Each structure stands twice: as C-alpha cells, then as structure tokens.
Amino acid sequence: MNVYRFCLLTKQKNLFSLFVLSILCSYNGYCIDTVNLQRAEQTLEAIYRNYSAPNTCLLRENFPYDDRYTANYLASEEQSKRHNPYSYLWPFSGTLSAVTALYICTKDRKYVDMLDNKVLKGLEEYFDEKRLPAGYASYINSTPAPDRFYDDNVWLVIDYAEAYLESRNKIFLDKAETTWQFVISGWDDKIGGGIYWTEQKKTSKNTCSNAPSVVAAMKLFESTNNSEYLDIAIKIYEWTKSNLQDSTDFLYFDNIKLNRQLDRSKYSYNSGQMLQGAVLLYNETHDNKYLTDAICLAESCYKKFFSDSDDGKLRMFKNGNVWFNAVMFRGFVALYRIDMNSKYIDAFRKSLDYAWEHAREANGLFNQDFGGKRKDRNKWLLTQAAMVEMYARIAGL
Numbered sequence: 001m002n003v004y005r006f007c008l009l010t011k012q013k014n015l016f017s018l019f020v021l022s023i024l025c026s027y028n029g030y031c032i033d034t035v036n037l038q039r040a041e042q043t044l045e046a047i048y049r050n051y052s053a054p055n056t057c058l059l060r061e062n063f064p065y066d067d068r069y070t071a072n073y074l075a076s077e078e079q080s081k082r083h084n085p086y087s088y089l090w091p092f093s094g095t096l097s098a099v100t101a102l103y104i105c106t107k108d109r110k111y112v113d114m115l116d117n118k119v120l121k122g123l124e125e126y127f128d129e130k131r132l133p134a135g136y137a138s139y140i141n142s143t144p145a146p147d148r149f150y151d152d153n154v155w156l157v158i159d160y161a162e163a164y165l166e167s168r169n170k171i172f173l174d175k176a177e178t179t180w181q182f183v184i185s186g187w188d189d190k191i192g193g194g195i196y197w198t199e200q201k202k203t204s205k206n207t208c209s210n211a212p213s214v215v216a217a218m219k220l221f222e223s224t225n226n227s228e229y230l231d232i233a234i235k236i237y238e239w240t241k242s243n244l245q246d247s248t249d250f251l252y253f254d255n256i257k258l259n260r261q262l263d264r265s266k267y268s269y270n271s272g273q274m275l276q277g278a279v280l281l282y283n284e285t286h287d288n289k290y291l292t293d294a295i296c297l298a299e300s301c302y303k304k305f306f307s308d309s310d311d312g313k314l315r316m317f318k319n320g321n322v323w324f325n326a327v328m329f330r331g332f333v334a335l336y337r338i339d340m341n342s343k344y345i346d347a348f349r350k351s352l353d354y355a356w357e358h359a360r361e362a363n364g365l366f367n368q369d370f371g372g373k374r375k376d377r378n379k380w381l382l383t384q385a386a387m388v389e390m391y392a393r394i395a396g397l
Contacts, residue, residue, distance in 0.1 A: 032105060033395040039356055040102055040391035046364030047095065047384050048118075053086055057122035058140070059095065061087040062378040063365060087381050089126045089138050089152050094323060094385025095119050096159045101389045104166050105396035112167055120175075123156070135182030135199075148199040150186040151209040153179050154216050161219035173223055180220060183213060184232065190258055193239040197255065204263070206255035207270035210240040214277030215330075218284065230284060237277055241293075245274075250293075250300040267321070268305040271297055272328025279334040294335050301328060302344055309354075310371070316351040319369050326386035333393055349394055355387070 051059040061084075086092075096119050103111035128137040128148065135153050139146035160176035163169070186195040186209065194205035195213055217233035220226070244253050246266070252274055254265040275297045282290035305328065306317050317325045332344045351370060358372030365379040366387050376383075 033397070036352070036391045036395035037105065039352075040098075040105075040388045040395060042364060043366070043384060043388045043391065044098060044102065047098075047381070047388070050363060050365060050379075051087075051381055051384075056086075056125075057118050058086040058125060059092055059122070059381055060085070061091050061381050063363075063381075064378065066378065084139060084143075086125075086140060089136055090149075090155075091380065091382035091385070092122060092126070093152065093155050093159070094382045094389070096123065096156065097326075098385045098388035098392070100159045100163045100166075101392035104162065105392045107166075112163075112169070115163060131199075133181045133185050135179060147201075148182070149197065149209075150183050150195050150199065151197060151206065151212065154183045154209060154212045157183060157216040158212060158219055161216065161223050164223050165219070176216075176220060176223070180216060183209075183216065187236075191243070191256065191260060193235070194243065194256070195236070202258075204255040204257050205243075207240060207244050207252045207274070208254070208267075210236055210244070211252065211270055211273035211277060212327075214240070215273055215280060218277065218280035221284070233277070233281065234285075237274075237281060240274065244270075249304070250296045251304060266304065267324050268301065268317070269321075269324040269327035271301050271304075272324075272331040275301065275328070275331030276334045279331070279338065283338065291338075294331075295339075298332060298335050298344060301331075302347070306347055314350050314354060315347045316354060316370060317347070319371070319374075322366070322368055322383045323386040326390050329390055329393060333397065336397070345394075345397060348390070352387075352390055352394060 047059070050063045051061075053060055096115070099111050099114050099119055102108075103115070123136065125140040125142070126136045126138075128135060128141045128146075130141075131145075131148070135148050136156060137146040137148050138152060157176050157179045160172045160179065164172035164176060183195065186199065187193060188196075191205065195209045196202045197204055197206040197209050214233050214237045217229045217236065221229035221233065240252070243256050244262075245251070246253060246264075250271075251266050252270045254263040254267060254270065256262050275294055278290045278294040278297065281287070282294065305325065306315050308314070309316055317328075329348055332348065336342065336345050355366060355370040359367045359370045361367070361375075365384055367374065367376045367379070368383055369375070
C-alpha cells in the first residue's frame with residue numbers, strides 16, 4: 001500500500017497501528033517511508049566512502065578505482081581513449097540528482113549543505129566559460145577542451161530547478177537558467193527543429209537531449225512563471241513526438257540523423273522523460289491530449305522495460321542501465337501524483353526491495369543485475385547514484 005494513503009486511511013487506534021504510523025511519519029513531521037529513506041542514505045554514504053578522490057570534491061567513476069578506465073559513451077574517440085582519474089560529468093551529475101531527491105523527500109537542510117559544500121563545488125570543475133554560451137564540459141575544464149553534451153547539461157538544469165523549487169535558493173535558479181542557455185543553443189531549424197546531442201558533433205538530434213528539455217523548460221516555467229519556457233516546452237515536445245515516436249507502441253527511438261535516418265533503439269529514460277514531460281504539460285495546460293499521451297506511454301514502458309521474475313512472483317524492471325530506469329521512474333512518479341494508480345509504482349517498489357536483498361554487496365554498492373545472478377567487476381558511480389535517487393523518491397510517495 002502507498003505510504004501516503006496508509007497515513008491518511010489508518011483510523012485504528014490500537015497500539016500496533018500507532019507504532020507503524022510513528023515509523024512511517026517520524027521524519028521532520030513528514031509522512032515518509034523510513035525504510036527506503038535509510039536505504040537511500042546508506043547508499044549515498046557508500047558512494048562518498050568508495051568513490052571520493054582525495055583532497056577534492058570530485059569522485060572516481062568506478063569502484064574499485066582503475067586508472068586505465070576509458071569511457072565508451074563519448075562523442076570524441078580521442079577523448080574516450082584518455083585515462084582520467086576523475087568521473088566524467090554524466091556520472092558525477094547523478095550525485096546532484098541523488099542529493100536533490102533526498103532533500104525533496106526529507107526537507108532536511110543538511111542536504112542543501114551537501115549540495116553547496118560537495119556537489120556544486122565538484123560541478124564547478126566541469127563548468128566551461130571559455131566557450132560561449134557557458135556550459136558544463138564532459139570532463140573537468142582544466143583539461144584540453146572536452147566535448148560538451150546538451151543532454152549532460154539538461155539533466156543539471158532539471159536538478160537545479162527542482163532544488164530551487166524546494167529551497168527557493170536563487171543560486172540554484174541562476175545556475176538552471178544559465179545552463180539552459182547552453183542547452184537551447186543546441187536547437188536549430190535543420191529537419192524542422194530539435195536539439196543536438198553534442199556541440200562538437202552535430203550529426204544527430206536525440207531523444208535524450210530533447211525529452212528532458214521539455215521537463216527542464218516546464219520546471220523553469222514553474223520556477224519563474226515566464227511563459228517563454230512553457231512555449232518552448234510545447235515546441236520541443238511536439239517536435240520530439242513528431243520525429244522520434246514509434247506510432248506502433250508510443251515509445252521513443254533514440255535519435256534521428258540529419259538525413260532523417262532513425263536509430264530505432266529504445267531506452268527507458270527516453271520514453272520516461274516524454275512521459276514526465278506530458279504530465280507536466282497536462283498539469284499546466286489541462287489539455288487531455290497530454291494526459292492521454294502519458295497514460296499510453298506509461299503502459300508501453302511497463303510492457304517493454306519490465307518483465308516477470310524467474311519464479312513469476314514479481315514484475316521487475318529488466319536488467320540494464322540502472323540510471324535509465326531511475327529517470328524513467330521520474331515519469332511514473334509524475335503520473336502517479338495525478339492518477340494515484342499504484343500499478344507501476346508497486347512494480348518499482350518491489351524491484352527496489354528485491355535489489356536491496358539480492359544486488360547489494362557488503363560494501364553497500366549495487367550490481368546492475370537486480371536478480372543477483374551477475375556481479376559487476378567494476379561498480380559504476382552512476383548506478384549507485386541512481387539507486388539513491390530511486391530509494392529517495394519511493395520513500396517520499
């Protein structure tokens with residue numbers, strides 16, 4: 001049962017009910033699932049214990065640390081072959097999402113302090129003002145001109161805006177709007193619009209840079225009440241739906257090249273961000289077409305990215321990139337807040353319960369296989385940050 005509903009519906013006055021209610025509602029006066037909150041906090045502690053780079057606010061990308069590690073998700077082949085002692089921006093940015101989610105869940109100012117004194121100081125190492133508009137580079141700015149990705153930056157805009165909406169600290173809003181200027185500079189009219197994936201290699205326009213831009217623009221609209229953000233959110237949403245949606249199942253392809261060739265790969269975070277974008281647009285415009293889009297997309301995501309466990313007792317999300325699923329979860333949470341249909345949230349909750357028992361190791365870090373059959377030789381930072389975020393979000397429902 002959803003924790004919030006439990007808190008509202010529990011009417012019995014026996015000692016057992018009061019005991020359970022005190023556990024669920026004992027954090028700063030808010031009704032919180034303290035079991036999953038503790039899981040989030042313990043995993044965040046494990047991140048800083050295992051990934052911290054000495055004498056910096058930066059983190060390693062993998063545990064155990066391997067100075068020969070090279071990333072396989074960069075646009076530049078030359079850059080991807082470098083051996084770097086610190087995490088690239090994308091995995092590091094997961095800690096911003098994680099700590100922000102914990103702050104939203106708990107309202108505890110200690111997480112604002114953590115943002116100020118750890119996360120933001122680390123992010124400043126990636127901020128590049130030498131190239132305009134200013135934005136975050138894929139690696140620390142003391143190295144030779146790393147690539148800059150529009151999607152890397154838009155994830156930060158979302159987190160900054162959410163941190164602002166919760167704290168009303170203008171520093172977060174300023175960072176969100178500054179970073180947004182870089183993101184939207186990736187839009188042009190080739191193939192009718194859309195935002196590129198990366199600044200240095202403008203060959204494709206990807207769902208991962210456009211779908212979260214809908215969410216980011218809506219968060220900025222909520223933060224500022226500037227209608228220009230709403231207008232651009234609608235524009236990006238319509239372009240993405242027209243150019244990158246598979247009309248047969250409502251899910252989203254990965255990208256479209258400038259010659260209009262589609263990469264038909266489907267990833268959970270892409271569809272999940274369009275799901276969240278649709279909900280946010282519905283909340284503001286009350287146009288039922290967005291709610292219809294969201295409902296259809298949620299069911300399609302459930303069919304595509306979840307499967308039955310081996311014993312058939314659980315419906316769990318499939319093994320793969322855990323962070324992709326964490327981002328998809330944001331969409332399901334947004335939809336749940338308006339339709340209160342717990343079907344999808346229950347599947348996430350059971351997946352996370354199962355992962356805690358079967359995918360977590362003694363050092364507090366998670367394998368990507370939630371079933372516990374395969375163990376990762378190296379534990380990726382972004383996987384751990386995604387687990388913090390999901391446990392924090394589920395704790396706050």
